Amino acid sequence: MELLLTGAFAPVDKYLGSQDCDRVIRDMRLGSGAIFPLPVTLEVSADLASRLACQDKLALRDPEGFLLALLTVEEVWQPDFVKEAELIWELGNPEENPLAKAYCQKQGHYRVSGPVQKVSVPVHHDFSYLRATPSAMKAFINKNSWERVISYHSTYTLHRAEYEQTRQAAKEADAHILLHPVAAIAPVGDRSHYSRIRSYQKALNLYPRDLATLSLIPLEPWGAGPREALWHALVRKNYGATHIMIDKNHGEPPFHLWEGSPFYADWKAFDLVSAHQKELGITPVKLPEMAFSLSKGKHLPVALMNKTDVSPQLTPKEVRRRLETGRSIPEWHSFPEVLEELKKAYPPRNEQGFTVFLTGLSGSGKSTLAKVLVSKFLELGTRAVTLLDGDLVRKNLSSELNFSKEHREINVKRIGFVASEITKNGGIAICAPIAPYEESRRHNRDLIGSLGGYIEVYISTPLEVCEQRDPKGMYAKARAGLVKGFTGIDDPYQAPENAELEIDFTDLTPEQGAERVMLYLAQEGYLG
Ligand SMILES: Nc1ncnc2c1ncn2[C@@H]1O[C@H](COP(=O)(O)OS(=O)(=O)O)[C@@H](OP(=O)(O)O)[C@H]1O
Numbered sequence: 126m127e128l129l130l131t132g133a134f135a136p137v138d139k140y141l142g143s144q145d146c147d148r149v150i151r152d153m154r155l156g157s158g159a160i161f162p163l164p165v166t167l168e169v170s171a172d173l174a175s176r177l178a179c180q181d182k183l184a185l186r187d188p189e190g191f192l193l194a195l196l197t198v199e200e201v202w203q204p205d206f207v208k209e210a211e212l213i214w215e216l217g218n219p220e221e222n223p224l225a226k227a228y229c230q231k232q233g234h235y236r237v238s239g240p241v242q243k244v245s246v247p248v249h250h251d252f253s254y255l256r257a258t259p260s261a262m263k264a265f266i267n268k269n270s271w272e273r274v275i276s277y278h279s280t281y282t283l284h285r286a287e288y289e290q291t292r293q294a295a296k297e298a299d300a301h302i303l304l305h306p307v308a309a310i311a312p313v314g315d316r317s318h319y320s321r322i323r324s325y326q327k328a329l330n331l332y333p334r335d336l337a338t339l340s341l342i343p344l345e346p347w348g349a350g351p352r353e354a355l356w357h358a359l360v361r362k363n364y365g366a367t368h369i370m371i372d373k374n375h376g377e378p379p380f381h382l383w384e385g386s387p388f389y390a391d392w393k394a395f396d397l398v399s400a401h402q403k404e405l406g407i408t409p410v411k412l413p414e415m416a417f418s419l420s421k422g423k424h425l426p427v428a429l430m431n432k433t434d435v436s437p438q439l440t441p442k443e444v445r446r447r448l449e450t451g452r453s454i455p456e457w458h459s460f461p462e463v464l465e466e467l468k469k470a471y472p473p474r475n476e477q478g479f480t481v482f483l484t485g486l487s488g489s490g491k492s493t494l495a496k497v498l499v500s501k502f503l504e505l506g507t508r509a510v511t512l513l514d515g516d517l518v519r520k521n522l523s524s525e526l527n528f529s530k531e532h533r534e535i536n537v538k539r540i541g542f543v544a545s546e547i548t549k550n551g552g553i554a555i556c557a558p559i560a561p562y563e564e565s566r567r568h569n570r571d572l573i574g575s576l577g578g579y580i581e582v583y584i585s586t587p588l589e590v591c592e593q594r595d596p597k598g599m600y601a602k603a604r605a606g607l608v609k610g611f612t613g614i615d616d617p618y619q620a621p622e623n624a625e626l627e628i629d630f631t632d633l634t635p636e637q638g639a640e641r642v643m644l645y646l647a648q649e650g651y652l653g
């Protein structure tokens with residue numbers, strides 16, 4: 126909607142109706158015949174669709190309820206998303222492509238078309254000063270008397286190879302550069318988004334003075350290859366660019382969604398844009414494939430290099446892995462200024478937060494071990510430490526919950542949520558619930574593991590030992606039938622199968638157990 130309201134999708138100025146949509150999807154043209162490769166649509170639920178009539182006004186709001194625009198309903202219809210996906214992505218089975226798959230999952234939804242009356246353009250709180258609208262960008266270009274402007278579309282970070290590529294392409298076009306990376310709606314608190322944009326700001330300073338400018342574009346990826354490249358070109362023309370850099374596999378799904386081989390032939394995207402460049406009013410320029418030449422000590426077009434001389438490229442995932450594990454990144458790959466920013470989002474393990482998640486039967490020794498660990502971590506003094514003990518949580522966070530499976534799962538996921546926030550912010554969370562079910566433990570692992578370290582420790586002290594210790598007499602009560610559904614007695618405990626550590630406290634002191642945890646953390650690099 127933002128792109129629609131600001132004119133980035135011109136000549137489209139409304140949510141498209143069924144006839145326009147069909148033609149866009151089949152021929153990459155609007156009903157008027159103007160070139161336009163991807164549909165601009167608004168999807169609604171079947172329930173809302175059933176309540177809409179022609180000429181109704183539909184309020185379009187942001188998630189907080191702030192009114193952004195009013196849509197005058199012209200048409201409501203149910204499209205066949207799967208059929209559309211086959212045509213858009215040109216794949217026998219669109220489910221292969223993660224973005225096409227997501228599109229197919231809209232099956233059952235309806236579409237509403239019609240003109241949109243702007244009330245207020247959506248506000249971005251992140252880098253708002255870097256988000257020029259098409260008219261603002263055109264005014265900037267005009268003011269600076271830039272005659273030719275080549276835009277650079279990217280969903281990644283700008284490292285040395287990309288820097289060299291953009292310089293080369295700009296030289297070929299004899300143009301100034303508009304670095305126009307994609308910055309759509311980032312999840313709240315997503316540090317990697319902020320780091321990536323700051324790294325672009327740093328990279329901008331590395332270009333010769335007044336050669337380049339930086340602006341962000343809230344364009345979601347489609348992974349639709351050549352068709353998407355055409356769309357990128359058309360949109361960039363609306364921002365005032367005269368040229369656009371097209372890479373060998375332009376429009377492929379981003380790395381974090383797809384790591385398989387490309388869906389479309391090399392340079393097919395360039396050929397399609399090139400075939401329509403007159404009509405589009407923007408010229409494509411091939412982004413030359415460049416790599417670092419080990420013998421020459423600089424980046425060169427791959428086409429001019431001997432294969433053995435080409436240094437291997439690092440994928441975004443590999444860069445992240447190296448940063449997080451404190452491994453070096455070759456100087457030829459990136460700029461220190463750029464890496465410095467990325468490190469803030471992907472700090473090495475000794476600077477990351479982590480969660481030690483203890484799980485085991487009641488009386489297995491979790492709380493005792495947790496307390497020893499708290500002391501050890503505080504003694505190190507490197508991070509803030511939070512203890513989320515079973516008892517404490519039950520009293521302060523989950524007092525309304527009982528011990529049914531459903532409530533235990535809620536309890537354990539709540540602990541996981543709090544631990545994830547602590548981990549995200551660089552602290553240490555020590556959790557010590559029974560956590561008897563694999564499902565909620567896996568949930569916590571996925572949630573926390575994406576934000577920092579997650580170390581699950583299975584306290585496997587056998588039931589007989591726990592029952593013998595029985596400090597609160599709970600096992601005795603459970604055996605006597607006074608407490609129902611007690612874990613290990615008449616309620617299940619699913620032993621973890623992929624815990625990082627297993628500790629049986631039958632013949633081990635709490636200090637020895639803690640030392641095992643500390644050894645593991647040290648070996649994995651969390652303690653520096
Ligand atoms: N039915 C039943 N089953 C298991 N445990 C019970 C039950 N009723 C009460 N208690 C006492 O509650 C403590 C365990 O709570 P948790 O929050 O860790 O359990 S869970 O993870 O939600 O399953 C645990 O206390 P600690 O042993 O001190 O941890 C139990 O003694």
Ligand SMILES: Nc1ncnc2c1ncn2[C@@H]1O[C@H](COP(=O)(O)OP(=O)(O)O)[C@@H](O)[C@H]1O
Nearest residue numbers: 487488489490491492493594596630633634635
């Ligand atoms: N390593 C150990 N050796 C002997 N007894 C222990 C050990 N760890 C804990 N205990 C005792 O076992 C009982 C249960 O320990 P606790 O840490 O409260 O278990 P949990 O938190 O898993 O319910 C307590 O009485 C505690 O003193």
